[in-house]
Amino acid sequence: MTALVGDIGGTNARFALWNGQHVEAVRVLPTADFPSVEAAIRAYLQDIGQPVEALQSVCLACAGPVSGDEFVFTNNHWRLSRQAFCRELGLRDLLLINDFTAMALGMTRLRDGELIEICPGQSEIGRPRLVVGPGTGLGVATLLPLTDGGWRALPGEGGHVCLPVGSAREAALWGCLHAELGHVNAEAVLSGSGLLALYRTSCVLDGKQPRLASPMEVTAAALAGDAYAEAVLEQFCVWLGRIAGDNVLTTGAQGGVYIAGGIVPRFAEFFARSGFSRSLRDKGRMSRYFDNVPVWLVTAEYSGLEGAGVALQQQLESMSY
Structure with missing residues (x-):
């Protein structure tokens, strides 16, 4: 059977x-x-x-x-x-x-060579782990350790929380997005179509004519050294850090953070040196909460x-x- x-x-x-x-x-x-x-x-x-x-x-x-x-x-x-x-x-x-219940449970099956360390740290025993993944949408789930050594995945719709604003630039981008979309959720920028929307919104804000027509083109241009595309991809990474950090605080996920999904592994080196880590812990007096929280980029297919x-x-x- x-x-x-x-x-x-x-x-x-x-x-x-x-x-x-x-x-x-x-x-x-x-x-x-x-x-x-x-x-x-x-x-x-x-x-x-x-x-x-x-x-x-x-x-x-x-x-x-x-x-x-x-x-x-x-x-x-x-x-x-x-x-x-x-x-x-x-x-x-x-x-x-x-789908992100499954993605979270999949983290318990990772093999050697399927993780890239983004932020060093030490998983705190008995604490939840967070799984965040930009793809066609933005998935978020939590892994809870069980007393028998197993894991339970908690589903959620964390990709649809409100997009956080942490700078004047982000406020201006949010304003443009709000004028077009009304409610601006995290998935509006942290997804495949979201990356393209972020690029186009940036062009509108800066008075530039968009010349890139897909998320793949934005990523490729950034990796090829196009300064404007680099800035857009950097903003994508920063916003991902803000969302991941908010979820760590909400769930107490000091066991660590997995960045999954199909988008970020395409620019792993860029992501590792981006402002993701800084924005993850940009939480005012709670910034020290992240001192020992490890973050891994998942490359398993x-x-x-x-x-x-x-x-x-x-x-x-x-x-x-």
């Missing part, structure tokens, strides 16, 4: 088999290419030569708040009904979890799938008692 795990974001759906507590047969499918998650799963199974009838267990990690039967994906066109999903694929149950597998394994083990 087949256990399937999926990590579904706004742009891509990643699927794999969960076998022997490991993922295998990983495939990445663009969500735009399929009308539904069921259609994408059927295409995945056909590609790897597995019959739909062999499916026994499925865990899907999905971008957005998870509750009830109906799930509407935050950043793509798919909708999902647990009952309809199980009926179509012949399953008794579907384990549906938030499929942490969300690994975490979905961990969640599925936990469910299967609990059902066996």
